[in-house]
Amino acid sequence: MIRQNRKYKNLTFTFEEWERVERLSAECKMRPATYIKQMALNGKVINIDLKNYHEIVSALNKIGSNVNQIARVANISGYATHDELRQLEFFRREICRISKLFLSEIQSQAA
Numbered sequence: 001m002i003r004q005n006r007k008y009k010n011l012t013f014t015f016e017e018w019e020r021v022e023r024l025s026a027e028c029k030m031r032p033a034t035y036i037k038q039m040a041l042n043g044k045v046i047n048i049d050l051k052n053y054h055e056i057v058s059a060l061n062k063i064g065s066n067v068n069q070i071a072r073v074a075n076i077s078g079y080a081t082h083d084e085l086r087q088l089e090f091f092r093r094e095i096c097r098i099s100k101l102f103l104s105e106i107q108s109q110a111a
Contacts, residue, residue, distance in 0.1 A: 011036070048106055056102050063091050063098075 013021065018032075025035035028047040038045045050057070070088060074080040080088075 046106075046109070048109060053102065053105070056098055059098055060095065063094055067091055 021032050021036065024045075025032045028035060028045050030038070030045070035045060067088065070080065070084050074084065
């Protein structure tokens with residue numbers, strides 16, 4: 001069934017070109033058609049291996065666990081202490097710092 005709100009185009013590739021498209025799309029874990037569309041619309045596809053960012057993800061998970069513990073205690077008691085609020089502010093700043101670091105790393109890879 002052909003959708004009415006789509007424009008269809010046929011593309012022709014040499015065998016070598018198609019092998020390259022298949023290889024590049026596989027590296028990005030994308031279907032070839034999706035890869036071709038992203039390249040046509042954006043001029044590039046950024047493939048970031050998040051395995052390299054295990055430390056960042058781990059740090060954010062630890063912060064999230066700490067925030068959840070504070071929230072659990074505040075929900076049970078009905079209030080948060082001044083010290084708990086200071087800890088939450090510290091965690092907020094840490095999340096911002098780690099996020100900026102992560103974004104700068106991604107932007108340097110994308111450049």
